[in-house]
Amino acid sequence: MKQARARLTHAVILNAAGEIFAERGFTDTDLQSVADRIGLTKGALYGHFPSKAALAAAVIEDFERSWAEVTTAARHSSRPALQTLTRLLLELSRRTAEDIRFLSGLRLKMAAARARGAEEPHLAELYDLLTSLVLLSQEQGDIHAGRRPELLVPLLISLILGTWELGLVTGEEHAADLVPSLWETILPALQLSSD
Template sequence: MTPPALKTPSDVPRGPDPRQDRSARTRELVMRAAAEVFAEHGYRESSVKDVAERTGMTKGAVYHHFPTKEVLALALVEEHYARWPHVLDEVAAMGLSPLATALEVMDRVAAAFGDDPITIAGARLQNEQASIGVELPTPYVGWIGVMTKLFQEAEAAGELREGMVPEQLARLIVASFFGTQHVSATLTGRADLAERWQELRELFLYAIRR
C-alpha cells in the first residue's frame, strides 16, 4: 500500500493570522498547552480535546486558531526552530571568543531541552513526523552549519588544537548533544540532562582546545 504523500507547510491550511488576531495571547496559551500535551504523550496519543481541557477552553476555541491537530503540531515545530536565532543573537552580543560562543550557545540549548515545553515538544514531534503526515523542517543541518562557522572562527583565532577540522567538530558536537538529550529523555525524562551535557562539554573542550 502506497503511503500518503506528505503535505508541505505551504499546503497546510492555517488559522487566523496571529498578527491580526486580537486574541493572540489565547493562541500562545493554546500553543503552550499543546506543547505540554505532545511532549508528555506524543502526537498519536494526544488530541485537540486534551489540549482544550488543559487550557480550560472548548475544542471550538482551539480550532479557531488551529484548524487541525497537524496544523497545531506544525506550528509547534516551527516555533521550536524560531527560538534558536534569538539565542544566537543574544550570545553573539556577549562578545565572547568563537569557542566560548559555541559552548554558550549549546549551554542554552541544553537548558531549553531541559525545561522548555515547546523545545521538548518540537523535538518529539520532529521524531514523529511519519505519524503527523506533514513535511517538517530538516533537523540538525542548521546546527551543523552554525557550529561549523563558529569552529572555523575559533580555528582562525588560534583556539583549536592543531589538526582539528571545524566541519568534523561541528558534526560531532551536534550528533553528541542530540544523542545525549535523547538518551536522557528516554532514561530519566531529561532529569539528568544538565549533568550529562556538562560531562560531554568538559570532554569535548579538553579534546579540542589549544
Template sequence: MAKQERARRTREKVLTAAAQVFAVQGYDSTTLNTVAERIGMTKGALYGHFPSKRSLARALIDESRHTWTSLRAAYDTPDADAAGVLEGVVVGFADRLHSDVRLRAALRLAVEHPDLAPAPSDVLADMHGTLTDLVRRAQRDSGFPDHCPPLVAELLLIVIRGLLTTAERAEDSTTEDNGTEDSGTATRCGEPLWRLLFTALSAGPAPSPALP
C-alpha cells in the same frame, strides 16, 4: 485589547499543553482531544487557535527556531572569543532544553518528523549550519583544533539529541509518578558531559596511524 490579550494567553496555554504531550508521547500518539482535555478546553475551542495537529506542531518548531537565533545573538557579541561563543551557544541551548518543555517538544518533533516544517524553517539544518560556521570561526580566530567543521557540528547535535532523550525519560517517569515534571537528573548529567566533550575536542585531531 482585552479580547486580544485573552486570545494570546489562551494560545500560549495551548502551546504549552501541546508541548507537554508531544515531548512525552511524540507526534503520532498525540491527539487534539488530549491537548484540549489537558487544559479543560473543548476540541472546537482549540480549533479556533490551531486548525490541526500539524499546525500546532509547526508553531512549536517555528518558535524553537527563534529561540535558537536569540540564543546565538546573546552569546555572539562583538569582540567575544569565537571558541567561547561556540561553547556558550551549545551549552546554553542544552540548558534551555532541560528547562523549556516547548523547546524539548519542538526538537523531538523536528527530529522525528522533519516533514512537519518546510525547508526554510528546518531548525536542525539551521543549527547545523550555525554550528559549522562557529567551528570555522573558532579555528580561524581562537586556535580551535583543525577538526572537520561539519563533523564537529553533527557530533554536537548528536549529543544534544541524546540529552533530549534523557530529559524525555526523566519527564515521562516523573509525570507517571506524581504528575509533575523534573529534568534535574538530565541537567546534572549534562554539565560534566559538555565539559568532557569540549575538552576532548580541544585536544586536537588524532594523529594518523603510521604506515608499515
C-alpha cells in the same frame, strides 16, 4: 482582563500541545488529548485553534522565533569563537531540555523533513554554524587544529538534541544542567595535541 485570560489560555494550550507532540509526534496527537490535558472542552480548544495542523504550526512558529534568537546571537557574537560555541551549545541544550515548545517544534520539523526525505533546514544551519565556530576556534588556537570538525560537530549536535532524552534516562528533571559538565569533560581533549 478578558484578553489577558485569552493569552494565558493560548499559552497553556501551546504548552500542552508541545508536551503531547513531543511525546507522540504529530500523527498520534489529537485535539481531544490536548483539551483533556488542560481541562478544556474540545469546543473551547477549537476557539483558539481550528485544527491540529494550526496548533502544530503555532508550536513550530514559537520554536522558529526562539531558534532564530539563539543562532542570530551566535552568528553576530563578538566573543572569541570558543566562548560563542560554548554559549550556543549550552543555550540550545537548555532550551531543548526545558522549553517544551522549543523541543516539540524542532521534533515536528525533523519528523516532517524525514517524511519528505529531505534535510531539516534548522539542523543543516546548526551543522554549518557549529562547523564555522569549530574552525574559527582552531584558527584562534582554542581547539587543537588536529581535531576533525566532521567528527566533533555531530558530537556537539548529539549533546544538544540528546539533552531531553538524557533526562528521561537519568531521571534528572534538569538534564541540561549536565551539559556544562559534559562539555568541561570533552573540551580538554579537544585542546590537547593528539601527538
